[in-house]
Amino acid sequence: LILPQAVLDAPEHGCLNIHASLLPRWRGAAPIHRAIMAGDPETGICIMQMEAGLDTGPVLLRKATAIGAEETTAQLHDRLSEMGAALIVDALSRLAELTPEVQPEAGVTYAEKIDKGEAQINWTRPAAEVDRQIRGLSPFPGAWCEIEGQRVKLLASKLAEGQGAPGEVLDDNLTIACGSGAVQLLRLQRAGKSAQDPEVFLRGYPVSKGCRL
Structure with missing residues (x-):
C-alpha cells in the first residue's frame, strides 16, 4: 500500500522507512531476493524519508554489508533486520542533524515481486x-x-x-x-x-x- 500524501505529511518530521537495499538500487517489493539472484556483492540498509513514489524518497542514513557466497535470502533478511533496527534508532536519535540525500537518477533498478x-x-x-x-x-x-x-x-x-x-x-x-x-x-x-x-x-x-x- 502506498500511503496517501495526507498521511505522509501528518508527522512533524514526515514518515521514515527502513529499506533493505542500497537505494536507488532495488526499489520495490523484493530487494533481498533480487540482490542475491543478480549476484550483487553487497547490499545494505537505507533509512529514507517516504514519498508518494515507490521508495523514491531522500536517504537519511545508509549502511552496506557484503553478501556471503553461500548466504540465502532468509539468512540475509535476518542480518538486515538487525542492521535496520539499529540504524532506525540511530536516525531517530539524530533526526534534527541529519541531511536528507536525494537519490540519484543513475542506477535505479526495481525489485519486482517474486513470481512462483x-x-x-x-x-x-x-x-x-x-x-x-x-x-x-x-x-x-x-x-x-x-x-x-x-x-x-x-x-x-x-x-x-x-x-x-x-x-x-x-x-x-x-x-x-x-x-x-x-x-x-x-x-x-x-x-x-x-x-x-x-x-x-x-x-x-x-x-x-x-x-x-
Missing part, C-alpha cells in the same frame, strides 16, 4: 546463476526440480567442481552439473517433509550418481 514461475530450476543455465536462484528463493517460494518424478525444493547450495550433462548427478554428495560448472545441494525438502541436509535426505530418498534431474 521463477522457481523451477533450468539446469542448462550456468552454475553461478543456478546457485543464486536457489539461495535467492530460499525459503520462499523455494527453487525446485524433479528428482525421480517427485518435486523437491532446493533451499541451499554452493558452487562446486565438476562437469557433465545439465542436471546430471556427479557424485554421492548431490553435486549437480549445470550448463557450465556445477552446484552442490546443501538443503532439500520433499513435499510433506521437513528441510534436510544431504546425508539425511539421501538416507530416505536415494539419488544415484549418473541420474538426471
Whole structure:
C-alpha cells in the first residue's frame, strides 16, 4: 500500500522507512531476493524519508554489508533486520542533524515481486546463476526440480567442481552439473517433509550418481 500524501505529511518530521537495499538500487517489493539472484556483492540498509513514489524518497542514513557466497535470502533478511533496527534508532536519535540525500537518477533498478514461475530450476543455465536462484528463493517460494518424478525444493547450495550433462548427478554428495560448472545441494525438502541436509535426505530418498534431474 502506498500511503496517501495526507498521511505522509501528518508527522512533524514526515514518515521514515527502513529499506533493505542500497537505494536507488532495488526499489520495490523484493530487494533481498533480487540482490542475491543478480549476484550483487553487497547490499545494505537505507533509512529514507517516504514519498508518494515507490521508495523514491531522500536517504537519511545508509549502511552496506557484503553478501556471503553461500548466504540465502532468509539468512540475509535476518542480518538486515538487525542492521535496520539499529540504524532506525540511530536516525531517530539524530533526526534534527541529519541531511536528507536525494537519490540519484543513475542506477535505479526495481525489485519486482517474486513470481512462483521463477522457481523451477533450468539446469542448462550456468552454475553461478543456478546457485543464486536457489539461495535467492530460499525459503520462499523455494527453487525446485524433479528428482525421480517427485518435486523437491532446493533451499541451499554452493558452487562446486565438476562437469557433465545439465542436471546430471556427479557424485554421492548431490553435486549437480549445470550448463557450465556445477552446484552442490546443501538443503532439500520433499513435499510433506521437513528441510534436510544431504546425508539425511539421501538416507530416505536415494539419488544415484549418473541420474538426471
